[in-house]
Amino acid sequence: MAKWALKLRIFLWVVLAGVVGWLLYMGIVPTGEISYVYDFSKPNYFISKLTPRERVKEAKLLRFAAANRRSLASAASVIIGDPVYFSLRTPRRFDKATLTLKYRQPKETKPPIGDLVSRDIYAPVIEAGILVDKTIWRYNLKPIDNKIIDRLSLAWNVIDKNGVMLLQRNKKYKSIDDFLNNLLASPKSSGPPRNEIALYNYDLKTNFVLKDYTPSELNSKALDLSSGVGYALRGNWQFYTYIKNEDLDFIFDFQDLNKNKDRDDIDLFLYYNNQLIDSRRLEDNGISENSGKLIDRGEIKLKLANLPEGVYKIELKADDDIITKNIITKQQKLAFINKLWLADGGNSNIVLYTDSREIRAQTVNPGSLQTIEAGGSELVIGETYKQFSVEVGEEPSSEASELSSVVLEKDDVILAGDGVFSFSESGFIDPKFKKVDANLDVNKDGINYVLANYKIPQDDGEWKIAQVEFDLKKAYSENGKYGFLISIPGLRADDGIDDYVEIGEIKIDLTGKSLFEKLGFAKE
Amino acid sequence: MFAKNINLISEELFYALTGALAVFIILEIAWPGVVLAYININWVLILWLAIGIVILITKDNST
Numbered sequence: 001m002a003k004w005a006l007k008l009r010i011f012l013w014v015v016l017a018g019v020v021g022w023l024l025y026m027g028i029v030p031t032g033e034i035s036y037v038y039d040f041s042k043p044n045y046f047i048s049k050l051t052p053r054e055r056v057k058e059a060k061l062l063r064f065a066a067a068n069r070r071s072l073a074s075a076a077s078v079i080i081g082d083p084v085y086f087s088l089r090t091p092r093r094f095d096k097a098t099l100t101l102k103y104r105q106p107k108e109t110k111p112p113i114g115d116l117v118s119r120d121i122y123a124p125v126i127e128a129g130i131l132v133d134k135t136i137w138r139y140n141l142k143p144i145d146n147k148i149i150d151r152l153s154l155a156w157n158v159i160d161k162n163g164v165m166l167l168q169r170n171k172k173y174k175s176i177d178d179f180l181n182n183l184l185a186s187p188k189s190s191g192p193p194r195n196e197i198a199l200y201n202y203d204l205k206t207n208f209v210l211k212d213y214t215p216s217e218l219n220s221k222a223l224d225l226s227s228g229v230g231y232a233l234r235g236n237w238q239f240y241t242y243i244k245n246e247d248l249d250f251i252f253d254f255q256d257l258n259k260n261k262d263r264d265d266i267d268l269f270l271y272y273n274n275q276l277i278d279s280r281r282l283e284d285n286g287i288s289e290n291s292g293k294l295i296d297r298g299e300i301k302l303k304l305a306n307l308p309e310g311v312y313k314i315e316l317k318a319d320d321d322i323i324t325k326n327i328i329t330k331q332q333k334l335a336f337i338n339k340l341w342l343a344d345g346g347n348s349n350i351v352l353y354t355d356s357r358e359i360r361a362q363t364v365n366p367g368s369l370q371t372i373e374a375g376g377s378e379l380v381i382g383e384t385y386k387q388f389s390v391e392v393g394e395e396p397s398s399e400a401s402e403l404s405s406v407v408l409e410k411d412d413v414i415l416a417g418d419g420v421f422s423f424s425e426s427g428f429i430d431p432k433f434k435k436v437d438a439n440l441d442v443n444k445d446g447i448n449y450v451l452a453n454y455k456i457p458q459d460d461g462e463w464k465i466a467q468v469e470f471d472l473k474k475a476y477s478e479n480g481k482y483g484f485l486i487s488i489p490g491l492r493a494d495d496g497i498d499d500y501v502e503i504g505e506i507k508i509d510l511t512g513k514s515l516f517e518k519l520g521f522a523k524e
Numbered sequence: 525m526f527a528k529n530i531n532l533i534s535e536e537l538f539y540a541l542t543g544a545l546a547v548f549i550i551l552e553i554a555w556p557g558v559v560l561a562y563i564n565i566n567w568v569l570i571l572w573l574a575i576g577i578v579i580l581i582t583k584d585n586s587t
Contacts, residue, residue: 005532012540019563020547027558045561091558480557 027091032514036088038506041075047506048087050486055081055493057500079486079501081493086506088482094512097470099128099484101144102463102505106498123488123499124148124438130470131483136236136317139485140475142468143201143454148436150456164202167450169442179449180204192449200436200452205273208311208431213332215246230423231350231411233324234343238315240420240429242333248304248312249330254282254297255323261290267317268300274313278304297322311431313337333429335420344368344412352406353425356417357439359406360389368412375404381413392417401425438490463504472510531582534575541572 026034038047040058050056057078088097105123124147129139149167157171166176172192173179182191184206194206232255241248248270256264266282280300302314316324323343327334342350344365359374361381372379376393392404403425406415415421418439422428434440436450457466475482488501545568548559559565 002532005536008533008536009539012536013543016540016544016547019544020551023551023558023562026562027555045557089557089561091561 028515029092029510029512030515032094032512032517033510035507035509039075039504040077046089047508048089050077050079050084050086050503052084055079055084077503079488079491079503080499082489082491083485083487086484086486088484088508090477090480090482090510092480092512094472094510096511097130097472097475097482098467098509098511099470100465100467100505100507100509101128101486101503102460102465102507103144103501103503104463105501123491123501125487125489126466126501127487128468129485129487130472130475131485132475133317134476134478135319139483139487140470141485141487142470143452144466144468144486145457145464146200146436146452146454148440148442149200149450149452149454152442152450153456156450163453163455165450165452165454167452169448176451179451194433196446196448198434198436198440198442198445198447198450200450200454202451202453203274204433204451209309210242210244210333210429213242213244215244231347232326232343232345234341235320235322236316236318237324237336237340238313238338239334239336240431241312241314241329241331242310242429243307243312243331244309246330248302248307250302250314251326251328252300252302252316252324253326253328254299254318255325256285256295256297257321257323258291258293258295259321260319262319262321264297264319264321266297266300266322268302269315269317270302270304271313271315272307272310278302294323311429332427334427335422335429337420338418339414339416340421341414342408342411347411348409350408350411352408352415352421352423353401353403353428354392354406354417354419354421355403355428355430356392356419356421358389358391359415359417360387361416362387362414363412365412368410370409370413372409372413372415373405373407375406403428472512527582531579534579534582538572538575538579541568541575544568545572 036044036046038044043049057080058076103126125143126145127141128144129141132138132140149165152167153165156167156169159166159168159173159176161176164176166173166179173182179192183197183204184191197204234257241250252268254266258264263284265284268280269276270278280302282297282300285295285297316322320341354374359372359379361372361379362385363369363381364384366384369381369384372381372390374390374392376395377390379388379390381388392406394404396402396404406421408415418435418437420428420430420432434445434447436452440447442450455466457464459465472482486503491499491501545565548563548565548568552559552565
């Protein structure tokens, strides 16, 4: 063999060894830190395309033009409907993901002078989330862009500390601590009234107290009779209830529709001040079938004594096979948070009460197509498997009430909104602060303070850049794949409006334990 | 002479690519995604086949 041929052989095998070494290095990520970037110019193995296809267009395929449309980037993904999803494939486990989103929107027409807080701001909120629970498809959402806060920050007094922003219509508090101390000191103190505060991505723990509440034992109406929810509910739900010098007393009765083959475990969680304080579990009955045969799954009793006065949240985590046939309780307050699915039980003319500004409804049952009345507005559900929405009318449910009534002709409808839903006016309770989203009107709602855990996105020429962090230890992953979502409430693919959000680049920085830490050579 | 050198180079490349394909396939089976994330094995296979054809052509000429 010629000498040069031997040298070539050695060189080629060294190159191969180098390539294999590099592949192993990229797979093991010994430093514990790696970045993946998807700029839409070519497919990316780690970050998937945005889906579903009906809500995403590739920039280069778009030919239509509008007066306010920018020239689209050669490689970008254009979101025209909410929400869209993508996945991240990781070669090994990491602890934290930092998502950097480069995006832009059509140039907005200038708002009228003084109208810094118009509700008509186009797609005012963009959020990104990571899937944390696959059973109930829950995403942990983080803020990307909130134009309402962006605009308020131009007109109101702003105090920014460690990423927390306090916006005041008129400056009254010198610092965020000053504001919080006044708010938390006492409900009777000179602190800001609850109804003047709106929050965004901020968990403000305050004791919500109902002044005129009389405990069940002392309430003649509830003395002898157990009240409850008279309608069966399907799938997961969560509701607020209120306790004062009384036991928390619930009996939940469950059934299984057996429509899918998955395990149908039933988990019930009790929260106080957003802290889990108790839980119950009904294991799957072991019969994994899709026979469609309705079977009883038994009941869960939740009875706890000596609980402090306040609002409690009860959450059911179960898939759509599970029917909550009945909820029997002595509690007087019971209001479902954001969503409930009234199961098919042949009921008609169902009345609910809500403080939602917008409601959404959907059905999978052709027999449940109907017109829903919501505070004087009408919402026509004309198709199955499609969500319809309407702004709730301003007609109150009664003269003295601020609530709106929602009247359903038939059940088997998934009803959702930005507020809570109760089956009686007296049972209504909503301890949540108002949220700074598309449904908020700061002037009409009398908001004077906004507290937000939010960072205004960076401006990079025509593009905006926002960054959010996710805890991957709490996220759901399957075969090393994490599910992400980009939520832009108000953006609809089928509304005929030329609105969109253009995504120029998705970058994900992953951090986790280094190889040395994994092997135990270094402090974790 | 030229054809002989081409044949020799092709042979060395062929051996290296055979090794690469074997290693990549074993790695991919053992740790899905570790190779395909960065290298499209289809192209390696096409290159391997092309070099195999070059060897067959140049072998006749060199002898």
